[in-house]
Amino acid sequence: MMLRVSFLVIIVAAGANENDPAGQQILIFKEKTKGPIGVMTTSAGAPIEYKDATVTLNSNLIFNEYFMDSLTHLVRERIPERLVHAKAGGAFGYFEVTHDITHICKAKLFSRIGKRTPIAARFSPVVVERGGIDTSRDARGFALKFYTEEGNFDIVGFNTPMYVYKDPLLFSTFVRAQKRNPATNLIDGNMLWDFLTLRPESLHMFLLVFGDRGIPDGYRHMPGFGIHTFEVVNEHGEKSFVRFHFTPNAGIKNLRSEEARKIAAVDPDYATRDLYRAIGNGDFPSWKVSIQVLSLDDVKNAGFDVFDVTRVLPLDDYPLKPVGIFVLNKNAINYFAEIEQLAFNPANLVPGILGGPDKVFEARRLAYRDAQYYRLGANFNRIPVNCPIQVKVLAYNRDGRPPVKDNEKDTPNYYPNSYNGAEAYVDKKRAELIEIYQDDPNNFHQATELYVNEMTKDERSRLVENILYSLGGAAKFLQERAVKLFSIIHPDLGDRIAEGLASNRTKHYHYDDGYFVY
Incomplete structure (x- = not known):
C-alpha cells in the first residue's frame, strides 16, 4: 500500500x-x-434547474432532461480510435518562408519571403494505443497541415527519413504484425520479427528504431521527414522533385532505454505534457524546413529509384536547401475537437505540388481518406479544425452525417450546370504526375552505410543490445533468419547478434505498449 x-x-x-x-x-x-x-443548459439549450442537476433519488429519471441528456451522450462520446498513431500530441502555429523557391514550385504558400501560413501539427507513436506511453521504442508520425489560400496542404511524414516497405500491399500485414495477437490479446514479438525477416527492406528503418533514435526526448526535439519524393512544378509547368526535412531548432535529443523506462513509470504522457508546457510558457518550439531538390535529369540518372520510400536520398548528392521555418505557438483549447479530430490526408495537395508518383503515396491517398470517413464521417472536412480556413469552399457535396454547416445553401448541387454554380478553373500550364516503374526493394547497402558510417561504436553497441531485448524472446527460427539478414547488412552486426542470442546473458522479455520490457 x-x-x-x-x-x-x-x-x-x-x-x-x-x-x-x-x-x-x-x-x-x-x-x-x-x-x-x-447557466447550465441541455444540449438543446434549455436551462437546467438546480434540483435536476443535483439529485435523482425518488424522482422519475426519464423526466430529468439533464440526467437523460448527459447519460445518453456519455456512452456515445468515444469515436473509433486510429488504427495506428492513436496517441498523440499536437499544437498550432505558422510556417514562414525564409528562402525563395518559386523557381521550382508555384504553390502560393511559398510565394514570397516572409509569407506566413497557419499550420497544425500532430506528433504520434505508431504502435501505441490511446492511453499508452509516450516513451515507447517506436517510430513517430510527424504530420503537418498547412491552411493555405489554395486549400489545405498536408504532409503526413515520420521522424525517420525512410519508411518500412515499398509495396503498399504490405500495409495491413505490417500493422497487424505489430498489433496484439488475436488469441492472447498481447503484443507478440514473434509476429514483429516474422514480418521484419520476411521483408528485409524494413530493417533499414528499424536500425533507427532499435538504435539511439528509437525513443525521442519529447516532440520538441524530434526531426521530421516527408518520406516521399514529391513532384512540384513552377509557373511555367517545369518539373522538379523534392523531399521535405524538418529539423528542430532546439536540437535533436533522444532517450536511452533505461531513462525512457523510468519516465514511463511516472509520466506516461511525457512528450505530450512537455509540448503543452513549453508552448504554455512561451517557449515556442520551432523547426527549420529544408528540401532536397532533384531535376528530371537527376531522377533519370540517379542509378536507383529516388521514389523508393525505404531509401534515403544521399545528402552529398542532393544537399539540403533551406525553405523556411515553422513555429508552434498555440496549444489546443480542447484536445478532442482540435487534435483528436484533426484529419490528415496526403491527397490534400495544392496547385504546384502534385504529390509522389510512388505506389505507397497512391495507396495513402485512398487509405487516409477512407480512415477519416470511418472515424469522423463524410463531412470530416467541415469539422472546424479541418476546414480550409483561407479559402471559401464551393464543393458540390451535400447532406450526410453532421456537421454539414450551411450544406451549400441554395446553390445547384450538380456539375456541370447552367445555373451559375461554381466552375472549375483552367490551368494552361497543367502538369501531370509522372509515371514510374518501380523494381523490387533492395536497400541493404543503405542499411550498411547507416551502421558503419552514421553510428558510433557506442551507438552500435546499444543497437545490438536493443535488438537482443526484442529478438531474445522470439522463436529460434526467427532468430536464425534475423542473424542471416543482419550479417548481410554487416558481418560484425550479425556476429554480435548471434553471440548475444547464444549467451546465457540473454534475458526474457515482453513487449508492452510499444516498449520492450525485461
Whole structure:
C-alpha cells in the first residue's frame, strides 16, 4: 500500500508545479473567468434547474432532461480510435518562408519571403494505443497541415527519413504484425520479427528504431521527414522533385532505454505534457524546413529509384536547401475537437505540388481518406479544425452525417450546370504526375552505410543490445533468419547478434505498449 501511495504521489507531483501550464490548466481557467461562466443548459439549450442537476433519488429519471441528456451522450462520446498513431500530441502555429523557391514550385504558400501560413501539427507513436506511453521504442508520425489560400496542404511524414516497405500491399500485414495477437490479446514479438525477416527492406528503418533514435526526448526535439519524393512544378509547368526535412531548432535529443523506462513509470504522457508546457510558457518550439531538390535529369540518372520510400536520398548528392521555418505557438483549447479530430490526408495537395508518383503515396491517398470517413464521417472536412480556413469552399457535396454547416445553401448541387454554380478553373500550364516503374526493394547497402558510417561504436553497441531485448524472446527460427539478414547488412552486426542470442546473458522479455520490457 505504501508503495502504491508513493507512486501516486509521484504522478500527481508531475503536474503540481505552479509554473506548469499543463498541470495548472484548470486553475488558470478559473483565474481568468469571473465566477460561473453562465447557466447550465441541455444540449438543446434549455436551462437546467438546480434540483435536476443535483439529485435523482425518488424522482422519475426519464423526466430529468439533464440526467437523460448527459447519460445518453456519455456512452456515445468515444469515436473509433486510429488504427495506428492513436496517441498523440499536437499544437498550432505558422510556417514562414525564409528562402525563395518559386523557381521550382508555384504553390502560393511559398510565394514570397516572409509569407506566413497557419499550420497544425500532430506528433504520434505508431504502435501505441490511446492511453499508452509516450516513451515507447517506436517510430513517430510527424504530420503537418498547412491552411493555405489554395486549400489545405498536408504532409503526413515520420521522424525517420525512410519508411518500412515499398509495396503498399504490405500495409495491413505490417500493422497487424505489430498489433496484439488475436488469441492472447498481447503484443507478440514473434509476429514483429516474422514480418521484419520476411521483408528485409524494413530493417533499414528499424536500425533507427532499435538504435539511439528509437525513443525521442519529447516532440520538441524530434526531426521530421516527408518520406516521399514529391513532384512540384513552377509557373511555367517545369518539373522538379523534392523531399521535405524538418529539423528542430532546439536540437535533436533522444532517450536511452533505461531513462525512457523510468519516465514511463511516472509520466506516461511525457512528450505530450512537455509540448503543452513549453508552448504554455512561451517557449515556442520551432523547426527549420529544408528540401532536397532533384531535376528530371537527376531522377533519370540517379542509378536507383529516388521514389523508393525505404531509401534515403544521399545528402552529398542532393544537399539540403533551406525553405523556411515553422513555429508552434498555440496549444489546443480542447484536445478532442482540435487534435483528436484533426484529419490528415496526403491527397490534400495544392496547385504546384502534385504529390509522389510512388505506389505507397497512391495507396495513402485512398487509405487516409477512407480512415477519416470511418472515424469522423463524410463531412470530416467541415469539422472546424479541418476546414480550409483561407479559402471559401464551393464543393458540390451535400447532406450526410453532421456537421454539414450551411450544406451549400441554395446553390445547384450538380456539375456541370447552367445555373451559375461554381466552375472549375483552367490551368494552361497543367502538369501531370509522372509515371514510374518501380523494381523490387533492395536497400541493404543503405542499411550498411547507416551502421558503419552514421553510428558510433557506442551507438552500435546499444543497437545490438536493443535488438537482443526484442529478438531474445522470439522463436529460434526467427532468430536464425534475423542473424542471416543482419550479417548481410554487416558481418560484425550479425556476429554480435548471434553471440548475444547464444549467451546465457540473454534475458526474457515482453513487449508492452510499444516498449520492450525485461
